[in-house]
Amino acid sequence: MRKLWLNVLLVAVSVAVCTVAAEFVARYLDTSADSGPAVRHLDEIAVAPGVERAWFFADPPPLPNRRAIPQEWLELVRKVEQSGVTEGTRRADMFKAWNANFVGDPCRHAYLCGAPGHLYLYEPPSGEARPPYRFLPNATTPIGLVTNDYGFRGPPVPVARQPRTVRIAFIGASTTVGNHYFPYSYPEFIGNWLNMWAASRKLDVKFEILNAGRESITSSDNVAIVRDEVLPLQPDLLVYYEGANQFDLRTLVPDVSNSAGLAVAASDRCPAQSAVSGPAGASAGWLATLEDESALARRVQALLAAGNPAEGGGEWPKTDYTLVWPKGVDERNPDIARSDLPVHLSTILHDLDDIRAAGNAAGAELVLASFIWLVKDGMVLHPIRHRSILEYLNQSYAPFRYRDLERLAAFENRVFAKYARVHDLGFIDVARLMPFDPDLFIDAIHNSYAGERLRAWVFLQGLVPIVERHLKSGAWPRKVDAAQKPAPAFKPRPITFACTGKS
Numbered sequence: 001m002r003k004l005w006l007n008v009l010l011v012a013v014s015v016a017v018c019t020v021a022a023e024f025v026a027r028y029l030d031t032s033a034d035s036g037p038a039v040r041h042l043d044e045i046a047v048a049p050g051v052e053r054a055w056f057f058a059d060p061p062p063l064p065n066r067r068a069i070p071q072e073w074l075e076l077v078r079k080v081e082q083s084g085v086t087e088g089t090r091r092a093d094m095f096k097a098w099n100a101n102f103v104g105d106p107c108r109h110a111y112l113c114g115a116p117g118h119l120y121l122y123e124p125p126s127g128e129a130r131p132p133y134r135f136l137p138n139a140t141t142p143i144g145l146v147t148n149d150y151g152f153r154g155p156p157v158p159v160a161r162q163p164r165t166v167r168i169a170f171i172g173a174s175t176t177v178g179n180h181y182f183p184y185s186y187p188e189f190i191g192n193w194l195n196m197w198a199a200s201r202k203l204d205v206k207f208e209i210l211n212a213g214r215e216s217i218t219s220s221d222n223v224a225i226v227r228d229e230v231l232p233l234q235p236d237l238l239v240y241y242e243g244a245n246q247f248d249l250r251t252l253v254p255d256v257s258n259s260a261g262l263a264v265a266a267s268d269r270c271p272a273q274s275a276v277s278g279p280a281g282a283s284a285g286w287l288a289t290l291e292d293e294s295a296l297a298r299r300v301q302a303l304l305a306a307g308n309p310a311e312g313g314g315e316w317p318k319t320d321y322t323l324v325w326p327k328g329v330d331e332r333n334p335d336i337a338r339s340d341l342p343v344h345l346s347t348i349l350h351d352l353d354d355i356r357a358a359g360n361a362a363g364a365e366l367v368l369a370s371f372i373w374l375v376k377d378g379m380v381l382h383p384i385r386h387r388s389i390l391e392y393l394n395q396s397y398a399p400f401r402y403r404d405l406e407r408l409a410a411f412e413n414r415v416f417a418k419y420a421r422v423h424d425l426g427f428i429d430v431a432r433l434m435p436f437d438p439d440l441f442i443d444a445i446h447n448s449y450a451g452e453r454l455r456a457w458v459f460l461q462g463l464v465p466i467v468e469r470h471l472k473s474g475a476w477p478r479k480v481d482a483a484q485k486p487a488p489a490f491k492p493r494p495i496t497f498a499c500t501g502k503s
Contacts, residue, residue: 099124243409
């Protein structure tokens with residue numbers, strides 16, 4: 001009997017050790033940027049003058065503002081997990097300072113009413129309800145996000161411009177701020193490589209990076225962010241990368257309702273922050289609850305889901321619909337002055353006008369980028385490894401077909417390219433230069449950590465000629481007077497509340 005129990009113990013310990021080892025390997029594969037798909041595509045990307053291929057593997061310096069996570073924040077995460085309302089109260093949302101005018105009564109707010117009785121608020125300087133939130137300043141959250149004085153992701157940046165500096169601000173949504181779990185975002189990679197480039201050229205200049213991105217925001221939110229948060233810090237360049245949160249094909253199919261499954265707000269959900277649910281019965285509920293915490297559980301979940309014939313690697317069946325384009329729109333050469341461009345592009349261009357005008361007045365030049373969508377008609381993905389991409393395209397964007405998503409994504413990028421030409425802006429064609437490889441993506445727009453680094457590398461090659469031109473002309477580094485606007489630092493205030501069923 002004693003021998004039997006020893007054998008049982010040996011098996012149990014072996015299973016536990018192997019499970020821990022498998023989890024470690026799975027997490028490494030999820031976050032590794034030093035091997036695999038990024039490296040196999042590295043030589044496809046032509047480097048700008050003075051850039052060395054070896055820099056691709058260099059990480060930014062450790063963040064000096066990374067600090068211990070407060071115990072009360074860990075407890076707040078547990079409360080969110082215990083609430084069971086994971087879609088409305090993602091962990092990251094507890095560590096945002098919400099715009100008080102956006103929130104109003106939290107118990108009557110469609111999104112925040114499920115919060116576990118606690119939120120942080122801030123008073124917007126403009127009195128507007130946008131942007132909906134800022135990240136908490138000087139914070140290291142349980143999700144992994146590290147912020148500076150202004151609630152921007154990344155290292156500290158002084159309010160006053162130091163001599164011989166060039167300051168670049170990155171504007172956008174979740175694909176700009178990056179997955180909170182990732183050690184660094186794409187702007188942080190770029191800042192490090194630009195400083196390596198300057199050192200290799202013996203240039204007496206330092207590059208500072210502002211990552212003003214945040215998930216689930218729109219171009220109109222970015223107008224307020226640039227005006228109230230970014231321009232007071234006197235940047236030289238504004239780099240705009242976004243093309244998903246207003247990408248709503250219902251603008252071309254008026255008879256398709258949201259009940260069909262399309263969720264525009266869900267398009268900007270960081271997959272690692274909330275579990276992606278498959279069709280009913282795809283896997284056990286207990287396994288789905290582990291997906292947030294375990295890379296291994298996500299793989300097992302994908303394996304089980306792949307056993308469903310409806311979840312193969314090809315496009316899933318879609319209902320019929322017809323695209324109705326505005327009369328006279330030229331898909332190949334769009335008129336950017338039109339007020340009825342599809343997928344809300346007219347609104348986006350109007351907001352880019354505002355950002356460009358405000359930037360020009362403050363001495364900050366706008367650079368625009370095309371936006372990459374991982375979607376093609378007839379695309380076939382690995383049903384296990386690429387499950388999150390399949391679900392993103394076939395659930396979040398149902399009933400729209402791959403061919404129409406691809407068509408509208410190409411149209412959107414033609415509009416961006418023409419806007420840049422008309423207004424003589426720098427344009428970085430990320431959609432053309434970024435390798436079309438599902439192993440570089442978490443879903444159709446968000447990159448894996450390897451993909452994040454590679455997209456940063458693509459951006460670097462486009463930014464170096466712009467930077468070098470300004471340095472050679474003597475325009476940079478520029479001498480700036482003391483800032484006329486107050487620093488965009490702020491102090492959030494916590495609130496507690498209890499919502500009744502009646503609310």
